[in-house]
Amino acid sequence: MTTVQEDASGGDPAATLAAALRRLIVMGENFRNLRARELHLGSSDVLALGHLHDGGSMAPKVLSALMGVTSGTMTAMLDRVEKAGFLRREPNPDDRRALLVRLTPAGEHAMQWLNEQFDATVRETLAGLPGMTPDELHHVLSELSGSLERRLVDESSAGHPELR
Template sequence: MSPAPEDATPERLRAIPSRLLAGAAAAADRLVAERLAAEGARKWHFAALAALAETGPVSQAELSRRTGIYRSDLVAVLNELADAGFLARDPDPVDRRRNVITLTPSGRARLHRLDTLVDAAQQDLLAPLTPHQRAELTALLARLTSYHRPAHEADHG
């Protein structure tokens, strides 16, 4: 069953902020996924590369915490990125049982390209808004996200 045209959607439903946020989030996710897929990437590739660029070398467990990627899923993401030469996995000199993940120079170049694609998706998403409205929306969404972050994430994230 296809979704009803917006004008056929009951006004009561069109006025629910959580429903509006869900719709905007679905559109945002689609736009980003399409842009990244055109470059042979996925959103978790972008997240892992961005986290490594910001924090430097980290353990797989720490990268999982920083990105929100489940450890079991992160292994596949890291395999894909390592196979492409975008990161290196080396034994931790302090604890040889774990790996340290490091961004490579080609990984930095890849991240730069993915940044461009994600930025373009944001421009598409926010096209109907003025620059002031975009900044205001971003600030409001950050405030909502921060307020509703689970306590364990707020303390450790």
């Protein structure tokens, strides 16, 4: 069965793969949106929790830069998510004028739950994919992630202020 994306690619395997990856990104965002609603949070709230889960405690300014939002947007989001009990702001032990944001035990639990849901889907999918090992797929995805990251860095340093 031929899909619209395959028709648009003109049979180009790289374009077909790119279309499938774009679809994966959209489905990943939909997955995050659904889980966010189940946690009574917004999608960007869950994204912030994910950054804190993966990167550990950090300054609000760093989290704001990772998410590409203004300090005002970040403050409102931190207020909302802190009120929900998933994170807390505390003094930075290295700079008493600054704050660090960290997950609470409830935030850690929420991210573990969300990751377990995602991991279960990956395991189910891999079980039905003959011919490609998880290690091979990991290698391909890691290479693609690295290429996208390098391109973002290159474009950011080439004068695209919206990427900084």
